[in-house]
Amino acid sequence: MNRIKLITFDLDDTFWDISPVIIKAELSTRDFIEKHIGKQEWGSMSDFLSYRQDLISQDPSFEWDIKALRKKIYENKIQSTDLSDDKKISLTNECYEFFLKLRHDVNFYDGVYMAIERLSKNYSLGVLTNGNADIFSFEIGKFFDFSISSVDVKSNKPDKAHFVEAKNKYKDLRYEEIVHIGDHPVNDVVGASNLGINPIWFNGNDKDWPEGSISEPIQFNDWNKVTKLIEEHYE
Numbered sequence: 001m002n003r004i005k006l007i008t009f010d011l012d013d014t015f016w017d018i019s020p021v022i023i024k025a026e027l028s029t030r031d032f033i034e035k036h037i038g039k040q041e042w043g044s045m046s047d048f049l050s051y052r053q054d055l056i057s058q059d060p061s062f063e064w065d066i067k068a069l070r071k072k073i074y075e076n077k078i079q080s081t082d083l084s085d086d087k088k089i090s091l092t093n094e095c096y097e098f099f100l101k102l103r104h105d106v107n108f109y110d111g112v113y114m115a116i117e118r119l120s121k122n123y124s125l126g127v128l129t130n131g132n133a134d135i136f137s138f139e140i141g142k143f144f145d146f147s148i149s150s151v152d153v154k155s156n157k158p159d160k161a162h163f164v165e166a167k168n169k170y171k172d173l174r175y176e177e178i179v180h181i182g183d184h185p186v187n188d189v190v191g192a193s194n195l196g197i198n199p200i201w202f203n204g205n206d207k208d209w210p211e212g213s214i215s216e217p218i219q220f221n222d223w224n225k226v227t228k229l230i231e232e233h234y235e
C-alpha cells in the first residue's frame with residue numbers, strides 16, 4: 001500500500017452545506033442592489049439559472065470564473081440605470097463584495113475542524129474547489145498548505161487540472177500518494193480516481209453510490225470518523 005503524503009479536500013457540501021448559504025447570500029444581495037437602484041424583476045430560480053447558462057454560452061470562461069459571471073449578472077442589472085459609468089463599476093464591485101462576504105457565512109459540519117487539525121500533523125493538506133470560498137479566510141485555513149480554485153486552473157473538476165496542479169506542488173509526489181475527499185461522485189470521486197488518486201466520498205446523506213463507471217469508493221458520513229478511516233486504509 002502506498003504511503004499517503006497529501007490529502008486534498010473539496011469545500012462546498014463537503015465542509016459545510018452550501019445551498020442555504022447561497023440562497024441567503026443571493027436574496028440579500030438582491031435587496032442590497034435594490035436599495036441602490038430601486039425595485040428589480042428577478043424572475044424565478046429556474047429563470048435565473050437559465051440566464052446564467054445563457055451568459056456561459058456567450059462566454060465559456062464564465063464556466064470556471066464564477067466571480068466574473070456573478071459580476072456580469074450584477075453589471076447587467078445596474079447597466080439599465082442612469083448612474084455614471086464610474087458609479088456603475090463601483091456599485092458592481094460593492095455588490096460582489098457584499099455577496100462574497102455572505103457566501104463565507106457557513107457552518108462547518110461537526111468534527112471538520114478537529115479532523116483537519118489532526119490530519120495536518122501527518123499530511124500536507126490542500127483545497128481543490130470549483131467554488132469561490134477562500135479557506136484562508138477561516139481560522140481552519142492555518143492547517144492548509146495551498147488552495148486551488150477553478151479560476152486558478154481555468155477549468156472545473158472533474159477535469160484533471162486541479163489534481164495535476166496539486167500534485168505538481170510537490171517534487172516527485174505521485175498520484176497514488178494523494179487522497180482526495182469530496183461530496184461529489186463525479187467531480188471529486190471519479191475526477192480523482194481517473195488519475196490514480198485515492199478518492200474518499202463524503203456521503204453525508206447516506207446515499208447509494210450512483211456512479212457505475214467506478215466501483216463504490218471508501219466513504220464516510222461523519223467528520224468525527226475520518227481520521228480513523230484514513231488510518232485504517234492508508235497507514
Ligand SMILES: [Mg+2]
Pocket residue numbers: 010011012013014182183184
Ligand atoms: Mg462539493
